[in-house]
Structures are given as C-alpha cells and as structure tokens.
Amino acid sequence: MKTQDPYDNEKTRRKIEAMVEAEERYLAALRRERLESEATPLRITGRRTFLAAAAAAAGIGGLPRIAGAAAPPGAVERPVPADPTKVQGTPTNDDGGYGSRSQFESEARWRFGTPTKESSWTMTPLEHGMGIITPSGLHFERHHGGITTIDPSRHTLLVHGMVEQAKKYSMADIHRFPSISRTMFIECSGNGLTEWSKPTLKTVQGTHGLTSTSEWTGVPLALLLRESGIKPGAKWVLAEGADAAVMTRSIPLDKCLDDAFIAYGQNGEAIRPEQGYPIRLMLPGWEGNTHIKWLRRLEVSDVPYQTREETSKYTDLMANGIARQFTFVMEAKSVITFPSGEMKLPGPGFYEVTGIAWSGRGKITRLEVSADGGKTWADAHLQGPVLPICHTRFRFPWLWDGKPAVLQSRATDETGYVQPMLKQLTDVRGLNGPIGSIYHLNAVQSWAVAADGSVTNVHA
Amino acid sequence: MFTLRTAKWLGVSACAALLAAGCAATQRSGEVPQSAYAGGKLNLGTAPTTAEIAHYFSYPADGRGLPSGSGSYAQGEKVYQTKCLACHGDKLQGTPLGDRLIGGRGTLVNNSPAKAPVKTVESYWPYATSVFDYVKRAMPFNAPGSLSDDEAYAVVAYILGEANIVAKNEVINAGTLARVQMPNRNGFVSPDPRPDVP
Structure with missing residues (x-):
C-alpha cells in the first residue's frame, strides 16, 4: 500500500491549482471576447461592446442582435437599434418593477473550484469597482x-x-x-x-x-x-x-x-x-x-x-x-485596482491610478503610491467621505514614461498602523507551507507594468 | 408661524440639549453610526419555552450540556463506513471532498513554503468536544445533523481510536469526552498579538 505523504503538499497544491484554474477559465473566456471585439484593453472585459459594434456594423438595428445570445447575469438581452433616436425604447416598468444592469456589462463573481459548490467562495471583481460600494450582486x-x-x-x-x-x-x-x-x-x-x-x-x-x-x-x-x-x-x-x-x-x-x-x-x-x-x-x-x-x-x-x-x-x-486563535481584526490594507493584473496599458502617457484602502481599526488617514517598487512614495488623494472600517477610494495621477514600473499602494490608518510589506509579515509569522498561516495577509500588493503595457502580479 | 428658520433653531436647540445631557458622549467618531435611541428596555420579543431552547446545542470544552448516550470504537467504525467513508476515505486519509482526519503529528513546526502542515483532528484540533459538536451539527455533508447522539459519540470514538488518542476499548460519552487530552491541546495562543509588525 502506498504510504501517505507526510505533509499535505498534494492537497495544498490541488487547492491552489483549483483556484488558478477557476481564474484561468474566467480569463480565457474574457480573452476570447477581447480578441473578437478588438475592444480597448484597458478593461478586462469586452464582449458586450463587441456585440453592440457587430450588430451596428451589420445593420441589423431593431432586430434581435444575435440569435440565442444570452444576456450576462443580472441583465436582460434587448435589441439594439442602429439609431436610438429613431425608435421608441423599452416600455416603462416592463422589467416587472425591479431593474437590471446593462446587457453590455458582464463583470461577475467567479467561484473558487472547490469539489463541492456548497462549501465554496466567490470573489468580487474589484478591477471594475467604482467608488466604495460593492453592488449587492457582486459582494463576495x-x-x-x-x-x-x-x-x-x-x-x-x-x-x-x-x-x-x-x-x-x-x-x-x-x-x-x-x-x-x-x-x-x-x-x-x-x-x-x-x-x-x-x-x-x-x-x-x-x-x-x-x-x-x-x-x-x-x-x-x-x-x-x-x-x-x-x-x-x-x-x-x-x-x-x-x-x-x-x-x-x-x-x-x-x-x-x-x-x-x-x-x-x-x-x-x-x-x-x-x-x-x-x-x-x-x-x-x-x-x-x-x-x-x-x-x-x-x-x-x-x-x-x-x-x-x-x-x-x-x-x-x-x-x-x-x-x-481569535485573531478577529482585519488590519489596514490597500490595493491598486487600476491598473491591475491582466490589464494592458495602450502606451505611455497619463493614467489615473486608483484603488481601495481599508482598515478594521478605523479610518484610513494616508495612502501612498509607489511606481518604482517602493523606492519612492507619494501621497494619493483620498476620496471623501472617508469612513471608519470602510473601503476608501484613492486616486493618483501618474504619467507613465513607458519604461517597466512596479506599482504599489500602502495604507496608514488612524491608529498609525502602516500596511506592511510581505517580508515584514513572514519575518514575524514564518511561512508554514505554501499558503503560510493562510489568514490575515494584508501586505502591500505589487503590480509590474512591462514596457509593452501589460500588468502582472509580482512580489517586489 | 412655523418657519424654516424656526425649524433650524429648534434643531440647534435640540442638539444643545442632548450635549448638555451628555448623550453625545457615546459618539467616538463623527462617522460611527450610533442609535438615535437612548432610552431603556423596549419589552420587545417573547419568552421562549424551555423546549424551544432545548432544541439547540453547542458544547464548550468543559463538556457542559453534553447529551446522554455513548458510543464505542466498534460502533463508530460501522457508522463511519456507511456515512463518512465516501468523503473522508477508508483510512481517514481524506479525499478531495472531505478533510483528512488523522495523522500529521510533528508537521506543525515548519518554516518551509515547500512543506504544507497537516492539520487534522489528531494533529491540530485542541478539544475533542469540538469534534463531537461539529459531527452532530453539520455532518455528514449530504445529510447534516442527521446522526443520533449515540452515532456521533461512536464516530468520535472511532476517529480518536484511529488517531491513537484514546484506547479502542474506551467508550465515549458525556463523562469521558471532555476528559480526552488532545495532542495539540496547548497549541493555541490568544489574545491576538497583532499588530505584530512595526
């Protein structure tokens, strides 16, 4: 009989791979859509824009665009007129009295590939978030x-x-x-x-x-x-x-x-x-x-x-x-949501770097951004109202020179706590296996921007 | 005549009165929402019956409230084979569907990202009462909360027996369960030492 692995390496590898695969399936679908659409690569999604463009190009305005094309979750597929000013729109309250989102918006939660769908989790598409509120249907x-x-x-x-x-x-x-x-x-x-x-x-x-x-x-x-x-x-x-x-x-x-x-x-x-x-x-x-x-x-x-x-x-x-045990508090954390992994900047020039910061101990008082992997930092603008224990939107004007860059954000909360680098955390807590202590990772996130504008997740 | 100006004045006046009464002292931060109500009991809700309360359970580590009944290793083996094995494996080794239940002692001290610690009932769980509580509460996954107290005690006896924590001839019941010394009983610290970085 085969003896069991003395460590849970196999199980942990499976767990991480399932997560990578779940994200990859989501990304693969989006990439197909992007190829078809030639849509702006700034956003990760693109399919809905493509469908509209294709329908308009084909001159089929007023007719159902694509037979059998399903609306994204939370949306209703409606015919797109070639000229919306020349035909009446959808009748008022025809949605039964509860609205839905545009059929051109498709961001969704994706599920971690656990063996059962009952014990599982889904992730909020933060890269498309605006402001500080998460739509209820996208809450993790x-x-x-x-x-x-x-x-x-x-x-x-x-x-x-x-x-x-x-x-x-x-x-x-x-x-x-x-x-x-x-x-x-x-x-x-x-x-x-x-x-x-x-x-x-x-x-x-x-x-x-x-x-x-x-x-x-x-x-x-x-x-x-x-x-x-x-x-x-x-x-x-x-x-x-x-x-x-x-x-x-x-x-x-x-x-x-x-x-x-x-x-x-x-x-x-x-x-x-x-x-x-x-x-x-x-x-x-x-x-x-x-x-x-x-x-x-x-x-x-x-x-x-x-x-x-x-x-x-x-x-x-x-x-x-x-x-x-009983490590309840979520410590200060932040992440840049634009630009972030899998996005591609079309070329050098101005970008508004944005993201969210939050702390379980109170208000965010400061958010710094670095574009050189932490060598230099500059204060970002915190969008008010800044609420305690709440996502806080930050914005930072960035002129990209087209050279490789590493973008990071670092939050400080009202207790004076500064979001740590990953090494600071692992120096204290160790690294007990591939997923460490699992819980309470609140380190600074790094996104590498390559010369071709592509953005990837890195440890820097 | 009631004018906008009067209303504004009344508002200011009310605030001043509250401040004088010290009601605003509960406000820690301007943006932390506080109840507008500062009175006494509201006498809402009803008194539940003893039977309604008895419908629920949860058992702390000292074993208080544990139900009567008991189970042996041999009985637990039978229950395990029919109700647990499909997810947790014939050797309690776990499957993609269910956690590994035994083994892993000696793997918790580790500072290598290449080695994943094995956290099982045997190696990690600090209290046997938690195992009984959880099995009775939420197992088996396809029929949660369906085991009788005897069956739940028996399954615990089987798992702890296979984990070499209790002898296979020992009966698990309300008296014995809380006395089980789990190998990782002292493996936890609280309160939370964070913030732990400068």
Missing part, C-alpha cells in the same frame, strides 16, 4: 453549507444563556427595534491566501476579491442584549446560523456591546440570500467568518465554545507550530 461570498432559503415569517432569533430573561424575536420584532445604518467593509480573513509564498493569481479579483463594502442597516446588538439583561460573569456570545453548516463562532461580549449589530438591510433593500437573509451578524472590522449569516441564535456564556471554525479553521499557524 463564503459558504460552508450552501445558500439556505429562509422564509422570514418563520424565522426567529433566540437570545439565551447567561441572561436574566431569554428572548425570542420574530423578524417583525426585530424590525421594531431602533435601527442604524453603517457603510462598512467585510473581508474574509482568507483573502489573499494564495499569495503568501509567491504571486499566484493573476487578477485583483483573485488576489483581493474577498472584500466588499455595503451600507448595512439593522439593530445594535447592545439593544437586543439589554432586553434580556446580561448576568455577571458573562464574557462571550455564541452566534449560530441557520444554514446546513449551522455555523457557530464565539464572540467576545465586549464587541457585542460595542459596535456589533444585526443587519437586515443591504444597500437600501433586504440583504441578499447569499449574505444571510433575513438577518446577519455584523462585527465592524472583524474577519468575515464571524459575521454569522442566517443568524438564528445568540447564547451568552462565560467561556468561548471552541467551535470547529475557531479552532481547526480561522486560526493562524505560525512557524513555531503554535497557532494564533
């Missing part, structure tokens, strides 16, 4: 047991354990509480896990796509807990989801009484099923996994529960064999 996902379907009229939230009075809330009860709205990012602590030992994925969607920002609306958790009354000695709250994973995480009570809230709204409407409909726990600045989706239960306790997700997963194994 991480599921451990699929996306459950919950009838809100039957959903309840139970609060019990070390409380004076256990409580059960219907969704109607929850909606009666005083509410808040908060625009904030959620980032999976596994964001960038492929990038610890070498540059692996090609696009910013692959390297950084597990972070997204929405405006979330809901009830401060402190108000809910006050209804029950906390007993002396309580220090932790177990949060449990109603999905097939029955996801559980132990959360320090202090956080629950500070800025935690229970969200039922996302970007002005009910939160999406894949984000935890009808309610999700929000812990501003903390790793995404703790934001329990489909929240059904909160149990107040004196000890953490040592659940599977806070012991065997979401712990950061250092080189000395000791794993850090």
Whole structure:
C-alpha cells in the first residue's frame, strides 16, 4: 500500500491549482471576447461592446442582435437599434418593477473550484469597482453549507444563556427595534491566501476579491442584549446560523456591546440570500467568518465554545507550530485596482491610478503610491467621505514614461498602523507551507507594468 | 408661524440639549453610526419555552450540556463506513471532498513554503468536544445533523481510536469526552498579538 505523504503538499497544491484554474477559465473566456471585439484593453472585459459594434456594423438595428445570445447575469438581452433616436425604447416598468444592469456589462463573481459548490467562495471583481460600494450582486461570498432559503415569517432569533430573561424575536420584532445604518467593509480573513509564498493569481479579483463594502442597516446588538439583561460573569456570545453548516463562532461580549449589530438591510433593500437573509451578524472590522449569516441564535456564556471554525479553521499557524486563535481584526490594507493584473496599458502617457484602502481599526488617514517598487512614495488623494472600517477610494495621477514600473499602494490608518510589506509579515509569522498561516495577509500588493503595457502580479 | 428658520433653531436647540445631557458622549467618531435611541428596555420579543431552547446545542470544552448516550470504537467504525467513508476515505486519509482526519503529528513546526502542515483532528484540533459538536451539527455533508447522539459519540470514538488518542476499548460519552487530552491541546495562543509588525 502506498504510504501517505507526510505533509499535505498534494492537497495544498490541488487547492491552489483549483483556484488558478477557476481564474484561468474566467480569463480565457474574457480573452476570447477581447480578441473578437478588438475592444480597448484597458478593461478586462469586452464582449458586450463587441456585440453592440457587430450588430451596428451589420445593420441589423431593431432586430434581435444575435440569435440565442444570452444576456450576462443580472441583465436582460434587448435589441439594439442602429439609431436610438429613431425608435421608441423599452416600455416603462416592463422589467416587472425591479431593474437590471446593462446587457453590455458582464463583470461577475467567479467561484473558487472547490469539489463541492456548497462549501465554496466567490470573489468580487474589484478591477471594475467604482467608488466604495460593492453592488449587492457582486459582494463576495463564503459558504460552508450552501445558500439556505429562509422564509422570514418563520424565522426567529433566540437570545439565551447567561441572561436574566431569554428572548425570542420574530423578524417583525426585530424590525421594531431602533435601527442604524453603517457603510462598512467585510473581508474574509482568507483573502489573499494564495499569495503568501509567491504571486499566484493573476487578477485583483483573485488576489483581493474577498472584500466588499455595503451600507448595512439593522439593530445594535447592545439593544437586543439589554432586553434580556446580561448576568455577571458573562464574557462571550455564541452566534449560530441557520444554514446546513449551522455555523457557530464565539464572540467576545465586549464587541457585542460595542459596535456589533444585526443587519437586515443591504444597500437600501433586504440583504441578499447569499449574505444571510433575513438577518446577519455584523462585527465592524472583524474577519468575515464571524459575521454569522442566517443568524438564528445568540447564547451568552462565560467561556468561548471552541467551535470547529475557531479552532481547526480561522486560526493562524505560525512557524513555531503554535497557532494564533481569535485573531478577529482585519488590519489596514490597500490595493491598486487600476491598473491591475491582466490589464494592458495602450502606451505611455497619463493614467489615473486608483484603488481601495481599508482598515478594521478605523479610518484610513494616508495612502501612498509607489511606481518604482517602493523606492519612492507619494501621497494619493483620498476620496471623501472617508469612513471608519470602510473601503476608501484613492486616486493618483501618474504619467507613465513607458519604461517597466512596479506599482504599489500602502495604507496608514488612524491608529498609525502602516500596511506592511510581505517580508515584514513572514519575518514575524514564518511561512508554514505554501499558503503560510493562510489568514490575515494584508501586505502591500505589487503590480509590474512591462514596457509593452501589460500588468502582472509580482512580489517586489 | 412655523418657519424654516424656526425649524433650524429648534434643531440647534435640540442638539444643545442632548450635549448638555451628555448623550453625545457615546459618539467616538463623527462617522460611527450610533442609535438615535437612548432610552431603556423596549419589552420587545417573547419568552421562549424551555423546549424551544432545548432544541439547540453547542458544547464548550468543559463538556457542559453534553447529551446522554455513548458510543464505542466498534460502533463508530460501522457508522463511519456507511456515512463518512465516501468523503473522508477508508483510512481517514481524506479525499478531495472531505478533510483528512488523522495523522500529521510533528508537521506543525515548519518554516518551509515547500512543506504544507497537516492539520487534522489528531494533529491540530485542541478539544475533542469540538469534534463531537461539529459531527452532530453539520455532518455528514449530504445529510447534516442527521446522526443520533449515540452515532456521533461512536464516530468520535472511532476517529480518536484511529488517531491513537484514546484506547479502542474506551467508550465515549458525556463523562469521558471532555476528559480526552488532545495532542495539540496547548497549541493555541490568544489574545491576538497583532499588530505584530512595526
């Protein structure tokens, strides 16, 4: 019998390859479209522009453009008139009262190629992001047991354990509480896990796509807990989801009484099923996994529960064999989204370098950009309003001389913390395998711009 | 007459009153949203019944609340073969579908990107209670939460037996589970030492 590999090299290689392949499939489709379209290479996509151009060139305006051409997800395929001023447009409210995006826009989340589609994740296409809000339909996902379907009229939230009075809330009860709205990012602590030992994925969607920002609306958790009354000695709250994973995480009570809230709204409407409909726990600045989706239960306790997700997963194994546990905060991070991997600059000249920065500890106070691999840095413009624990858009005017360059961004937050270089992180945490300690990689990202304008992911 | 100017004045006045009362003290940063409500209990929600609460479970490391019932290695082997083997492999070695469950001791201390540490129940999980909780909660993947307490105890007995953590003749139950000494029991540190770079 073949003896098993003493290390998990095979499994890890498979995991990384599956991710590379998933991104490659996405890119291959886009490249085909780009070849067909001769579209501007500035954006990674191009197909929709091509279809419009082809239809116009063929003089088939007013007729369905291409038989069987499917609209991108979230769009409706409509005939494109040769001259939109000479024919009436689509009738008002013909979309049933809920709008869709343009059929010429096709950016989408892509899924990491896990063996099951139920335990998997998708990445936000940050390279196309504008401003700071992620469209709800492009918000990254991480599921451990699929996306459950919950009838809100039957959903309840139970609060019990070390409380004076256990409580059960219907969704109607929850909606009666005083509410808040908060625009904030959620980032999976596994964001960038492929990038610890070498540059692996090609696009910013692959390297950084597990972070997204929405405006979330809901009830401060402190108000809910006050209804029950906390007993002396309580220090932790177990949060449990109603999905097939029955996801559980132990959360320090202090956080629950500070800025935690229970969200039922996302970007002005009910939160999406894949984000935890009808309610999700929000812990501003903390790793995404703790934001329990489909929240059904909160149990107040004196000890953490040592659940599977806070012991065997979401712990950061250092080189000395000791794993850090309960590493909740997402530290300051930034990434240039334009230009970024797989894009191609058409030639020397002016470009507005842009990207996002964020910190789980508060506001971004400074963002520096380097075009020479970190030798010199210059301050970028932070687009206001700069909100604490929120994606912050930065912009930097850059005159490219056409020579090879390495673009980097470095964020500083209001605590004075400066986003580290990768080597600073691995010097302290070690490199325990190809994907290191997996979680909490917040290093400076480098994009190399070659003389021909092509942009690639590098470690610099 | 109620004018725009009056409304503005009232607004300013209300703010001043709040400041005087100290209500604004909760504001840490101008942009951190705070509840507009600063009163007492709202008396919303209802009291759940004991039965409703008993429907849920989660077991901390001291084993409190663990259900009655028990399971042996031999019973667990049967359960494993019918309900776990397809994903976790006939030798608990794992497959692309399910994690490897045993082995890996000695691989956690490592500073080489060429060697991937093997994190299994045997090598990495600090508490046996977490294994029981998770198996009962979310396994098997194709029928989550379907095992009886006896079956869940038995599967844990089988995994821990195969991992050479407990003897194969030991019965796992509410009394014995929390006393299991996992090899990596002391392999975790908290609180979080970050920020850990200058």
